[in-house]
Amino acid sequence: MSNPWAVSFVSTVFACAIVCGIIRPASSEHHQTKAILVLEESDVKGAFYAAIFSGLRSAISDNRDRPITIYSENLNLIRFSDREYEQSLRVHLAVKYKDKPIDAIVTVGSSALEYALRWRPLLWPDTPIVFAMADRQTVARLKLPPDVTGRTVRFSLQDMLVAARAVVPGLRRVALVGDPLARQPVFRHLEDELPAVAGQVDIIDLTGLPLRELRRRVADLPDATAILYTSLYSDGEGHYFAPADALERVAEVANRPIIIGRETFLEHGGIGGYLAIPRAIGEEAAQLALRILQGESPANLPIIEGNTTRPIFDWRLMQRWGVAAASLPDGSEVRFRPPTAWEQYSWWILAIAAALLLQGLMIVGLVIEHRRRRNAEIEARERLSEAALMSRRITIGDLSTSIAHELKQPLSAILSNAEAAQLIINSDTPDISEIKDILFDIKRDDQRAAAIISNIRNLLRKPTEEDQEIDLNKILSGVFQLISDKIASQNIDVFEDFSHDIPNIIGNEVQIQQVILNLVVNAVESIADSGGAHREIVGKTSLMNNDFVEIAILNSGYSIPSESIDQVFEPYHTTKSQGMGLGLSISRKIITAHRGRIWAENRTDGGVQFRINLPVPRAVQSECHADHRAPCR
CATH class of the missing domain: 3.40.50.2300 (Response regulator)
Known part of the structure; x- marks a missing residue:
């Protein structure tokens, strides 16, 4: 409890000091640097009040119109608030700021405002006051004079x-x-x-x-x-x-x-x-103090929340x-909410999204390009098919005499056998067994004629797009049979060296037949032009390492000049006076489309051999590689 005599004594000494001039209120004479005195009701340790002062000082420092000095006093009124302590603070502040003119006082807290109002008449007469962090009830109770303004704080x-x-x-x-x-x-x-x-x-x-x-x-x-x-x-x-x-x-x-x-x-x-x-409280007080230092009257700055x-x-x-x-x-x-994935990794997400979008565009582009290429391949195959069909028709036209002669033989035999059967039937004692033999011969010749017509029809029809199994031995034998009359007319011997262990390949039968027909016809024409005594064509099939089936057409005709052997498959390249130079070019395109290879080689004993490699189906390859002892069929 404070001592009334001590308080009275200090007050008396303080008043006498002011009257005698020992302690003088700060001079209000004109001075260049403005000064603000901040009175905080708390002590310096409190984080809340420290943040208020930090906001105030920052806002004052941002003002670059003129230099402003800030003085700060932590009154610690929360722990010390008796009259003796107040009197000691008043004496302390009077001595400390006797030669320091103060242009504005900023109080932080309701208690600091009340103390400043009591001290101001003796220490800082007529100095405007800006209060901060004072509640509305306290401000209303104090009935503030016009030169005091500020902002109330809402604690409710x-x-x-x-x-x-x-x-x-x-x-x-x-x-x-x-x-x-x-x-x-x-x-x-x-x-x-x-x-x-x-x-x-x-x-x-x-x-x-x-x-x-x-x-x-x-x-x-x-x-x-x-x-x-x-x-x-x-x-x-x-x-x-x-x-x-x-x-x-x-x-x-x-x-x-x-x-x-x-x-x-x-x-x-x-x-x-x-x-x-707290920082906003300090900033608001600083803005009001700056306006007052710039000449505005506190009375024109209303007190609001x-x-x-x-x-x-x-x-x-x-x-x-x-x-x-x-x-x-x-x-x-x-x-303190953890950032969302977007907030934390927005740039990464945008980058990934951009990459995915770019990838998507690239995929779309590739799909479109693939579709265009596929359409182009389909169109190329159609054109190749049309060119091959034209080539086949030309070939059939060239072979028409031979084909007609080939058909004439079984037809003539059928006619002769039919006339003989008619005579036997008209006799008084027809020989039934002989009639049976005649009918068997007629059936055989009819089948031979039908086979010739079937081969021609196959060559002339437009091939389908669907691949099928192809028996190469059968196709090669059928071609030899189809043009057997042309071969016989040139006194050419034909030898078939077929391997019976080769598997069927997958492809377009009509196109493969056309390639073999082109090679055999070229062989016949080469032998005919050469005029040599040794006249033969050999057709061979064989299996190469269980991966390819090879077809070889060997002839004893002219050899190809070494400088031209790589050009025979080029379009419009021909050694024939009436040739168009398209047969071998079309043949190479057909074999390439079947993922195969065709080439020509000169034989050491004269003539040429054309060799074709066509791939064995993968399923058959696997079986062949798994058991090398078994035939690859």
Whole structure:
């Protein structure tokens, strides 16, 4: 308890000092550098007040019109507030700033504002005051003069109750935690709201309890309860600490979410609420002070509520207490939420999406190109087929005499046998066995004629697009039979050296038949032109390493000049006077389309051999390679 005699003595000494001129109020003479004195009601350790001063100093520093000096005093009125302490502070400040002109005073907190109003007449007469973080009730009670302005801050039990209902569905009670409200300058006015709150929910008053007892009580609160934390500066056992540290001690054991009123409490165990933003409080006060220093009258700057309180919540504690973001008040800010994949990797996602899009465009382009190429291949095959058909028709036209003679033989035999059968039947004693022999001969000759016609029809028909199994021995033998009359007319001997172990290949039978026909016809014509005595054509088939079937057409005609042997398959290259030079060119295209190879070689004993390699079907290859002992069929 303060000593009244001591207070009276100090006041008397202080007044005499001013009257005698020992202590003079700061001179109001003109000076170049402007000065602001900041009076904070807290001590220097508090994070909240430090953030207010940081915001104020930053806003002042951003002003480059003229240099401004900032003086700061931490009055520590939360722990020391008796009259003796006030008198000592007044004397201290009078001595400290006796030669330091002050152009504006900024107070932080309701208590600092009240002290500044009492001290100003003696220490800083007529110096304008800008207040910050003062509640609306205190400002209304003080009835401020015109040269005092500022921004009020909203600290409300009703706001804390709104936040509590958002966090705890079906809220029925709240637990008040902190120092007694009457001893808290910032929250002292909340006592006036208690009756209204009590009419809405039950209030569990835990203010003023020693920390040890408080921790025990908050660990065993009933359901549907929220904790409303103001500030706690002492553990009740003689130890003082910052309110944020006390909050951590409470949050360690609390079994219910804690509603707070300051932004700096957010990372110390409070889930959130309508929070005062300290930096914004300092910035608003700085802007008002700067306007006054620039010549505006405080009376023209109305006192209004600052925009420094916002609903803010901690995402981590929302997860702990099962609070959905949708239940929060409108406009709430949720902090410490892990960034979404888009927020964290947006550039990577865009890059991958761009790569996928580019890849998709490339795939579409490749599909279109593949389709164009396929259409081009189909068109090329159709043109090749048409050219091959024309070539076949030309070949058949050239062989028409031979084919007619070949057909005439079985037809003449049929006619002769039919006439003989007619005579036998008309006789008195017809020989039935002889008639049977005649009918057998007629059937055989008819089949021979039908085979010739079938071969011609196959050559003249347009090939289908579907591949089929091809018996190369049969095709080669059929070609020799088809032009046997032409071969016989040139006194050419034909030898068939067929391997019976070769498998059927897959391809277009008509086209392969055309290639073999071209080679055999060329062989006949080459032998005829050479006029040599040795006249023979050899047709061979064989299996090459179980991978290819080889067809070889050997003739004893002219050899091909070595410089021209690689050109015989070029379009329009011919050694015949009446030739078009397309037969071998078309043959090579047909064999290439069947994934095969055709080439020519001169024989050492004269003449030429044309060799064709065609692939064995893969299924047959696998069987052949699996068992080398078995024939590849």
